[in-house]
Amino acid sequence: MSALVRFRLAGFLRTGRALAPVLAGLLTLGILYGGGRAQPAEAYGVSAVVLFPVLAWQTKVLLDVEPDVQRxxxxxxxxxxxEYAAGLVAAAVAGLGLVMVALVFPWLVGGVTGPSLPGERSIPAGVALGLWAHLLALPGAVALGALASRVITRSAGYGVAVLTCGVVGALVFGVAKSAVPWLAPPLLPTARALVGPLPGSTALLLSGWALAWAAVVLSGYVRVRARRA
Amino acid sequence: MWLDDVGLRYHRRGPWVLREVTVSLAPGEAAVVLGRNGAGKSTLLQLAAGVLRPSRGRVLDRPSVVGWVPERFPADQPFSVDGYLTAMARIAGLSSGETERTVRRWVDRLGLGPFRTVRLSQLSKGTAQKVGLAQAMLRPPGLLVLDEPWEGLDAAARELVPQVVDEVLAEGGSVLVSDHRGETVRLPGAREWLVAEATVVERPPSGEAAVAVVELAVPVGQVSATVARLRAEGHHVLGVRGQSAPTVATRPGAGPPSEVTR
Structure with a gap:
């Protein structure tokens, strides 16, 4: 399977279509960190939210680069x-690349600051929590991107519609007083949790929620794939 | 391999493209799939190859290694011929040493040597089709599925397809070929499956429908006269080898051919 993952990543990178999501990611991060400085965990929590649509779009682009007959x-x-697994793993690997860029970016532009008061999180703890927040966003984004890919939606219009509805849903259902928060991946709840102290039970709940949401969406992807070539 | 009461439709409420198809293909057997355009030949081939899952029924005892040559090779990919075949060999599970040997063997055999570093998107249709054939043969297939394999191939490469088919059959594999141009007379002994009205019936080769290929050696000076005489007698001349301008295969206007020369 690793050979197929490498083949798909090579196809994605060599066509140059990888450039668009990366540029969109950099632009989004530039806007996010252009406004001022924040503690790392807090900043990364918001960064994971804004990167979610970019990661989902990147997944769709990666899966759609390959011609149908080659798939x-x-x-x-x-x-x-x-074959299904190799596409998802390739998308996750490409997503990890973007996550690494998102973790390094604020340090290059001075968008984050160290602890100024006693009792605040250390920089390594903030970075670790930031990595965790992005890793929680990644499975959901890969699942949504896969569901929006051409093999499922068959047309560019439906693909964009699935992507847009997924992202809007993730933000609308994720607000603080949402009646159905579990309909969305826990992007906004994670960002809110990173503002203050984070209890272990909350971290565990958010991790399980993110994985369960991605698993449900991916099971839909696999079900539809089983009926289509 | 068995297709047991197989049916397929592309949409839940769409029409049945194929239904109640029950056919089998034993190791060492070849079958030619015939039918008009849009009858469902490619669909049947893709069901056999495992590209499509049947909406109803089952495909049983499919060999573990299947080689599928699609009707149109997907040339819109950012790889060279060498890079693509190497990647496909690795995906098929070959070690790096085996990959190098196997890719070189098929590149040489199919005359792809001058195109090794050429990008797939820059290949002619026929050369791309050869890459499609090569990728299907990287691991000796237990089932080889060829969808219109002669499409776009030059005269020399056309002769290669029956050779490849014979090799697969000799090693105990099965072969399924679709064809709408009458090229499958090059596969004498193959069973004939006719796809029509969403189902498949086997056509027993018998009497007037059966054809055989007869190869003749003729002095160069008499080629034109011989070809003209054979055509006048109603034979289907497949081609002429060994002269600079090969005669194009033609079929006589009336009557079924009783024998075929080339």
Whole structure:
């Protein structure tokens, strides 16, 4: 399967289509950190929220780069389960690249600051929590991007609609007093949790929530894939 | 391999493209899939290859290694011929040493040597089709599925397809070929499956429908006269080898051919 993951990443990078999501990510981060300085954990919590649509879009672009017939050749060669998995893993690896850029970016532009008062989080703790927040956003973004990919939606219009509805839903259902917060991945709840002290139970709940949301969306992706070539 | 009461429709409420298809193909057997455009030949081939899942019924005992040559090779990819075949060999599970040997063997055999570093998108249709054939043969397939394999191939490469088919059959594999141009007379002995009205029936080769390929050696000076005489007698001349301008295959206007020469 790793050979297929490498093949898909190579196809994604060599076509130059990787450039658009990366530039969009940098632009978003530039706007986010252009306004002032914040504690790392707090800043990264918001960064994970704003990167969610970029990560989902990048996943769609990566999966759509490969011609349909080439995807079918991969199904014949490695079987359907490994073909699905290889696409998702390739998207997750590409997403990790963007997450690393998001973690380094604020230090380059002076968007984050160290602890100024006693009792505030140290920089390593803030960075670790920031990494955690981005890693929580990634599975949901990959799942949403996969659901918006051409093999599922069949047309560019439906693809954009799925992507947009997913992102808007994630923000609308994720607000503080939402009646159905579990309909969205826990992006905004994670960002809110990172403002103050984070109890272990909350971290565990948010992690489980993020993985469960991604699993439900991915099961939809796999169900539809099973019916389509 | 068995297709047991297989049916397929592309949408839940769409029409059945194929239904109640029950056919089998034993190791060492080849079948030619015939039918008009849009009859469902490619669909049947993709069901056999495992690209499509049946909406109803089952495909049983499909060999573990399947080679599928699609009707149109997906040339819109940012890889060279060498890079693509190497990646496909690794995806198929070959080690790096095996990959190098196998890719070199198929590149040489299919005359792809001059195109090794050329990007897929810059290849002619026929050369891209050869890359499609090569990727299907990187691991010896237990089932080789060829969707219109002669499309766009030059005369020399056309001869190669039956050779490849024979090799797969000799190693105990099965072969499924679709064809709408009558090229499958190059595969004598293959069973014939006719796809029509959403189902598949086997056409027994018998009597007037059966054809055989007869190869003749003729002095160069008499080629034109011989070809003209054979055509006048109603034979289907597939081609002429060994002269600079090969005669294009033609079919006589009336009557079924009783034999075929080339």
């Amino acid at each position: 079918r050749l991969a199904v014949v060669t490695v079987g359907p389960a490994r």
